[in-house]
Amino acid sequence: MDIPVIEAVDVNHFYEGQLGWNHALDHLSLTIRHNEFLCILGPSGCGKSTFLKIIAGLIQPSTGSVLLNDRPIKGPGLDRGVVFQDPALFAWLTVLRNVEFGLLMGGWKRHAARDRAMHVLEIVGLARQTSLYPFQLSGGMKHRVAVARAWALTDAALLLMDEPFSAIDAINRMALQDHLVRTWLTEQRTVLYVTHDIEEAVYLADRIVILKPSPGRLACDLRNELPRPRDRHSAAFLAVKSRVMEEMRRHGVTTE
Numbered sequence: 200m201d202i203p204v205i206e207a208v209d210v211n212h213f214y215e216g217q218l219g220w221n222h223a224l225d226h227l228s229l230t231i232r233h234n235e236f237l238c239i240l241g242p243s244g245c246g247k248s249t250f251l252k253i254i255a256g257l258i259q260p261s262t263g264s265v266l267l268n269d270r271p272i273k274g275p276g277l278d279r280g281v282v283f284q285d286p287a288l289f290a291w292l293t294v295l296r297n298v299e300f301g302l303l304m305g306g307w308k309r310h311a312a313r314d315r316a317m318h319v320l321e322i323v324g325l326a327r328q329t330s331l332y333p334f335q336l337s338g339g340m341k342h343r344v345a346v347a348r349a350w351a352l353t354d355a356a357l358l359l360m361d362e363p364f365s366a367i368d369a370i371n372r373m374a375l376q377d378h379l380v381r382t383w384l385t386e387q388r389t390v391l392y393v394t395h396d397i398e399e400a401v402y403l404a405d406r407i408v409i410l411k412p413s414p415g416r417l418a419c420d421l422r423n424e425l426p427r428p429r430d431r432h433s434a435a436f437l438a439v440k441s442r443v444m445e446e447m448r449r450h451g452v453t454t455e
């Protein structure tokens with residue numbers, strides 16, 4: 200657990216906008232450890248996605264250094280799985296083939312890829328939907344396929360999730376969070392999960408890093424030692440949620 204997977208040191212990021220430079224990340228330093236489930240929590244515009252894109256290798260920080268397993272991040276790679284808000288499934292492939300796809304691209308043999316995809320689809324509760332096409336799935340199922348597709352990649356020791364369930368209604372979102380936690384408990388990975396939802400962060404994470412905007416910077420870094428499975432209505436859960444809200448208030452952070 201103490202092995203660092205990501206070490207971001209003094210990261211600044213600027214975007215060029217119509218009104219000049221936008222300081223999206225301000226001197227952000229953060230270490231993410233092996234098998235940690237870390238949520239980055241903060242209001243819209245505080246630089247959460249920017250940080251995730253830097254780790255994904257989609258953009259380079261303006262200044263500062265980011266190491267992944269002791270090496271600088273030069274671009275995207277199969278060592279990171281990414282799940283965005285849009286599940287972006289291949290419409291012409293079945294559920295099983297969507298999940299197999301990345302494995303086959305990574306050089307897996309067909310049989311091994313099938314076994315691996317089936318195994319992960321079982322964990323996310325889609326073992327009986329493997330031959331359906333995306334248009335035959337509910338919104339929640341599509342997101343479970345997207346999670347399965349990222350999780351199937353055994354080389355991806357780090358999973359990056361950018362508000363993957365935020366467009367889903369509250370009831371289905373809770374079910375998806377349950378599936379995600381179950382998957383993580385069954386097959387642990389390092390997860391960096393971006394959200395602006397306090398309850399989601401308390402439910403999922405064992406560490407919550409709060410960012411504040413303008414410019415995006417670290418407000419506080421909290422451990423969440425609530426035992427799993429977590430009960431959203433328990434006094435202990437509500438106490439952690441209050442603590443997070445209190446920290447946000449103390450640091451002048453508000454969420455919409």
Ligand code: ADP
Binds near residue numbers: 216221223241248249
């Ligand atoms: P969050 O994910 O917390 O909502 P972002 O990382 O998306 O925040 O954005 C941080 C800041 O950078 C915001 O002010 C946003 O408007 C700005 N920003 C994000 N992407 C771009 C871009 N491609 N060009 C210019 N400004 C951007």
